[in-house]
Amino acid sequence: MNIDDLRAIDIHTHAEEPCCGHRDDGYDEFQAGMANYFKNPAGKEGMLPSVQDTAAYYRERKIGAVIFPVDSERETGFRRYSNEEVATIAAENSDVLIPFASIDPAKGRAGAREARRLVREFGVRGFKFHPTMQGFYPNERWCYPLYEAIAEEGAITLFHTGQTGVGAGMRGGMGMKLKYSNPMYLDDVAVDFPDMPIIAAHPSFPWQEEALAVATHKPNVYIDLSGWSPKYFPPILVRYCNSILQDKMLFGSDWPAITPDRWLADFEKLEMKESVIPKILKENARRLLKL
Incomplete structure (x- = not known):
């Protein structure tokens, strides 16, 4: 990966289309609900990109991308996509793709062993957690064996925070409980694992100020700006982007x-300091990922 040639680094992309088998029952309905929420025609038409498609898209735009599946088998019943396969395809497209993985913390010591193997044998750089989809509070002690393995291997953690488009508008929210994704729970994790980088994903509606407080107070906590068009960013988030959390x-x-x-076009319309824009688009990720 030639970082200098890249316009930006996208820290949050999903491997949605199965690379290791057919879709599970109910998955089409789930993706249709997501597509309706985000007004994404590809999801409605069942034409989501594969990991290879994602690599081609990002290569054409000269943007690097962190990519990951989500292991939510326990809560959703959807078979998880192979971390190994996603990482292997990312390695074949290492000019643009950076592999993260996903392991349900409920897998305990087995999950910890998997995390170590993925880092050592497949070059995985971090791990995605989705408390709402996976059904857990990030600061629950039974999650810690997995965090300990990740921290010891020098990898990054990325946690979904705030309201999610997953299940939005569907009956019962598809069983998803928003309470798990309050970013304040990450404060405990940041205290107990002070050397492990933690990314709080998304503007954390309705807990935006909690996310900003944790990221301001804890040196190892970062915020990614995914999941929302920048035109919907609350003013306080833009102020912090331009100042103490730049x-x-x-x-x-x-x-x-x-x-x-879409994201970059809307981002250009924000009142951002010229000195801050390259930090948000590439340099902060470059430093965090040690590229």
Whole structure:
């Protein structure tokens, strides 16, 4: 990966389309609900991009991308996509893709062993957690064996925070409980794992100020700006981007739900300091990922 040739680094993209088998029952309905929420025609038509498609899209735009699946088998019943396969395809496209993985913390010591193997044998750089989809509070002690393995391997953690488009508008929210994704729970994790980088993903509606407080107070906590069009960013988030958290804000799209084309076009319309823009789009991620 030639970082100097890249326009930006997208810290938050999803491997949505199965790379290791057919879709599970109910998955089409789930993706249709997501597509309706984000007004994404590809999801409605069942034409989500594969990991290879994602690499081609980002290569054409000269944007690097962190990519990951989400292991939510326990809560949703959807078979998880192979972390190994996603990482292997990312390695084949290492000019643009950076592999993260996903492991349900409920897998305990087995999950910890998997995390170590993925880092050592597959070059995985971080791990995505989705408390709402996976059904857990991030500060629950039974999650700690997995965090300990990740921290010891020098990898990054990325936690979904705030309201999610997953299940939005569907009956019962598809069983998703928003309470798990309050970013304040990450404060405990940041205290107990002070050397492990933690990314709080998305503007954390309705807990935006909690996320800003944790990222301001804890040196190892960052915020990615994915999952929302920048035109909906609350004023306080923009102020913090322009000031005290300018070195800890990260560009993320939430591909394929939101494309980087859409996100970047809306980002250009914000009143951002010229000195801050390159930090958010690339330099903060470059430093965090040690690229």
